[in-house]
Amino acid sequence: MRTPPSSRSAHPDLRVKTGIPGLDDILGGGLPINHLYLLEGDPGTGKTTLAMQFLLEGVRAGEPGLYVTLSESRRELEEVAESHRWSTDGLAIYEMPPVEDLLSPEAQYTVFHPSDVELTDTVSAILQHVEKIQPRRVVFDSLSEMRMLARDQLRYRRQILGLKRFFAGRECTVMLLDDHTVGDGDLQLQSIAHGVIILQSTDRRYGIKRRRLEVRKLRGSSYREGYHDFSIEVGGLHVYPRLVAAEHRPGFSHGLVTSGITGLDTLLGGGIDRGTSTLLMGPAGCGKSTVAARYAFSAAQRGETAVMFCFDESAETLLSRCEALEMDLRPFVENGTIFLQQIDPAEVSPGEFICLVRDHVERKNAPVVVIDSLNGFLNAMPDEQFLTLQLHELLSYLGRQGAVAILTMAQHGFMGASMASPVDVSYLADCVVLFRYFEHEGEIKQAISVPKKRSGRHERTIRELEFSGNGLRVGPALREFQGVLTGVPHFTGTALDLEREP
DSSP states (O other): OOOOHHHHHHHTEEEEEEEEHHHHHHTSSSEEESSEEEEOTTTTTTTHHHHHHHHHHHHHHOOOOOEESSSSOOOHHHHHHHHHHHHOOOOOOOOOOOOOTTTSSGGOOSSSHHHHHHHHHHHHHHHHHHHHHOEEEEEEOOOHHHHHOOOOOHHHHHHHHHHHHHHHHHHHHHEEEEOSSSSSOOOOOHHSSEEEEEEEEEEESSSSSSEEEEEEEEEEOOOSSEEEEEEEEEEEEEOOOOGGGGGGGOOOOOOOEOOHHHHHHHHHHTTTETTEEEEESSTTTTHHHHHHHHHHHHHHHTTTTEEEESSSSOHHHHHHHHHHTOOOOOHHHHHTSSEEEOOOOSOOOHHHHHHHHHHHHHHOOSEEEEEEEEOOOOOOOTHHHHHHHHHHHHHHHHTTTTEEEEEEEOOOOSSGGGBBBBBTTTTOOOEEEEEEEEETEEEEEEEEEEETTTTOOOOOOOEEEEEEEEEEEEEOTTTTEGGGGGGOOOOOOOOHHHHHHH
């Protein structure tokens, strides 16, 4: 139901939905009504798509909308709508005269400069159309055409000011679309607008473009600052608001999450505390993913929900490998107790991935979240310093939700002092579990230890980690060896100890 004009004018805090839930969240509920807004972006960033979503949301709310297109034809706009499976019924579209009309002899002015006549005629025709249909929402696409008709910045600025004054008393929310043909942004135009939204796209050497938006300005209103990733899909723009962990209040029951492996739980002081993050670090193939999967498997056996995101291996490979180790995840995946999704880092932005994690944690109330691995997440983020910031917010958010976050990270190298991590995030995790290969009697074995656990006591021993057809096993402490973490340990026990060594 449309709000009566008198009521709309009396409540300046009223907002109009943009038709994009993520953007409305960033804007604090939507755009304040009856103001003029500037939407800037390079070609291909989604300005037209966002503007059409804005107008079509108004149509659904019973608010007449007008799309003024100065560069595209009505048919081109309808094709955009069709590509997103939208209906333009109820939406008024005003377009510039066809090009063939402008090329006729009668259209070639000889006494006045063409811009003097065309700009006046164009603006007059638009305002007459507005008077006729009385829209509540209007979109101008794009201002670059008006800028060319105006010839100089002074006349162009006066024309925009005139439009702003014209719509000021008409209880109409106006969105002006502009590209960056004059540079990175028209600061004079931004000063006129009540609010400014910037759309950007950045090329990556491989994979999709990364698109993001920023609310540069919103007078008299609070909004979420910073850059927010978005994607253009069938159905329109999907905006992924930047995660702010402090906005989520903690509230959960403390306790331990166990793996079901006696030796591993003992090594961790009984288990992993709820609301904490655990980083599994080690070389490739040492068992990090298997141990992480074990926590999801044990949670499912207890009737709890677990969420697993795989960057490095396919879901089918993981399921087959776990099944061979007496951890059959398939029944739990099929009944929804375990949500398993493979993530392609070349096709997803960090903001989209974080929103995906949030969605499943909040909808499924999952106490266990596995991210395998951070190396894949790093590849999705061009600059690792921002990875650290986003990862910090994600872990803080999961902690406030009472979830156990289990992350894996593959280190470079296999043995010795050459071991190195692609990025140091160990200080972010509450608990660090270290995996190592070591040599013993001509065989390569695996060792596991816990060098860090903030939330409580834990063993500081180094234990052997074994995988077999009977499953995963964590053996007793390797007390008869010195230098296990170097990869080439020295036996310091007795012959009897060596015979008892498993």
